[in-house]
Amino acid sequence: MIRRSIVAKMTLTITALVLFVLAILYIALTQLFHNALFHSALKGTSGESLTALTNIAQWLFVLAGFGAVLLAAGLAMILSxxxxxxxxxxxxxxxxxISGTYNTKVAVSGEDEIARLGQSINGLAQNLEFLNTSRNQFLADxxxxxxxxxxxxxxxxEVLKExxxxxxxxxxxxLEIIYEESGRIERLITNLFDLARAQEGSLQIELESTDVKRVVRKVVEHLRPFAATKNARLAIDIDVTxxxxxxxxxxEQVVFNLVDNAVRYAPAxxxxxxxxxEEGGILEIQVSDNGPGIPEEDLPHIFDRLYRVDKSRSRNSGGTGLGLAIVKxxxxxxxxxxxxQSSLNHGTSIRVRIPAIKA
Structure with a gap:
């Protein structure tokens, strides 16, 4: 139905233009013909001859116009x-x-409006495919x-109960295992809740006088035992007075997520x-590691919701792809x-910069 509507509109438009041009030509040719008749009459041409000549010319105009209309309609259909x-x-x-298949692409050629529309549809399909894959992976994770x-x-x-x-x-x-695993579930649910609140704009920031050095040290010391289980070392350097x-x-949540993420992927x-x-009213926190690094094609996506570079390794290490999204x-x-910033086999460095005036 859409195709027929477009074809009909284009056909009518082209036909109308052709008819308009033919009408102009008809008027112009008729005027020229009448002028010719006038001059012929002045030279003594008979009236019957002039009438016959006029009728023939008019029929030629009609037939030419009819043929032009048919030709224009045919060309319009082809172009449409x-x-x-x-x-x-x-x-x-x-x-x-719409049916859920996102790997079909539009063949695009040229640089006109239709080509740009095709490129936009391909980009939309790619984004939808990425979101669908991420969602399915997230649910599995x-x-x-x-x-x-x-x-x-x-x-x-059950062992304790029996x-x-x-x-x-x-x-x-x-009991210690039960306590640790319940804490793990709690952190996961908290991260999911925080991310959902941030997405809907209800996550609020409450500025207060904060001892940044104490907050950072507290998080690092809290994660030292975890780092020890990974045979990783933690070094700290704070210049906030x-x-x-x-x-x-x-x-505290930002520092925890950054350090926790770095430790999980740190090598032996x-x-x-x-x-x-802190300098010039900007607090800069940077967490660097000498881990395997992140491929260049994955680097722009590491702060996206649910994104994980190495799916199997992330699952084994306990990562869910939420920590860096929350940091952002x-x-x-x-x-x-x-x-x-990251390069393969040379580690990763993540830097957070936030405005922070002195309290």
């Missing part, structure tokens, strides 16, 4: 089909996108992240360096920014 053919293909691609600790909690609580623990030490160990007005809770005997400096949201809520 050529113009609407890519639109029909685009309609088929968009219909496949979340299912795994919840299933693992819940299995531990269920298994060890009185199968061999000793008090075993009971304490089982004044209390600053920032959201202490969110700042790896080094994670945490630096914080918090930095932007402070009016700041976050940037990453």
């Amino acid at each position: 089909n050529q113009l609407t053919r890519p639109l029909v293909r685009m309609a088929a691609v968009t219909q496949s996108m 979340i299912s795994h992240e919840l299933r693992t600790p819940l299995s531990y909690i269920h298994g060890y609580s 009185g199968l623990a061999q000793s008090e030490q075993d009971k304490d160990n089982y 004044h209390r600053l007005r920032v959201d202490a809770l969110r700042l 005997d790896g080094l994670v360096r945490v630096t914080a400096v 949201q918090i930095a932007e809520l402070h009016g700041g920014s976050v940037h990453a």
Whole structure:
């Protein structure tokens, strides 16, 4: 229906233009012919001859006009089909996108409006395919992240309930595992909740006088035991001498997510360096590691929601692709920014910059 409508409109438009041109030609030729008749009459040509000549000319004009209209209509149909053919293909691609198939692309050639429309549709399909893949991967990851600790909690609580623990030490160990795994679930749910609030714009920043040095040291010391389990070393360098007005809770969350992420992907005997400096009303926090690095094609996406560079490794290390997305949201809520630099086999450095006036 859409195709027919476009063809009809284009056909009528072209036909109208042709008829307009023919009408102008007809008037002009008629005027010229009448002038010729006038001059012939002055020279003594008979009236019957002039009438016959006039009738023949008029019939020639009519036949020429009719032929021109048919020719114009045919050309209009051909041009319309050529113009609407890519639109029909685009309609088929968009219909496949509606049905959930995003890997079909529009063949694009040229630089006209239709070509740009095709490029836009291809870009939309690529984005939708990425979002769909990320969503499916995220659901699988979340299912795994919840299933693992819940299995531990269920298994060890059942052992305790049935009185199968061999000793008090075993009971304490089982309770410690249950406590740690429940904390893991709590952190996961908190991150999901914070990310959802940030997306809908309800995550608020509460600026307060904050001892930045204390916040950073607290997070680093809290993560040292975890780093030790990964055979990773933590180094810290803080050059902040004044209390600053920032959201202490969110700042702690930023540092925790950055350091936790770096430790998870650090190699054996790896080094994670945490630096914080305040200069010119800007607080800059940087976390660097000597890990495997991030491929160049993945680097622009590491702050996207649900994105994970190495899916299998992220699952094994406990990552969910939420930490860096939350860091970005918090930095932007402070009016700041976050940037990453990385190269394969040479580590990664993530830098957060936020405005922070002295308290």
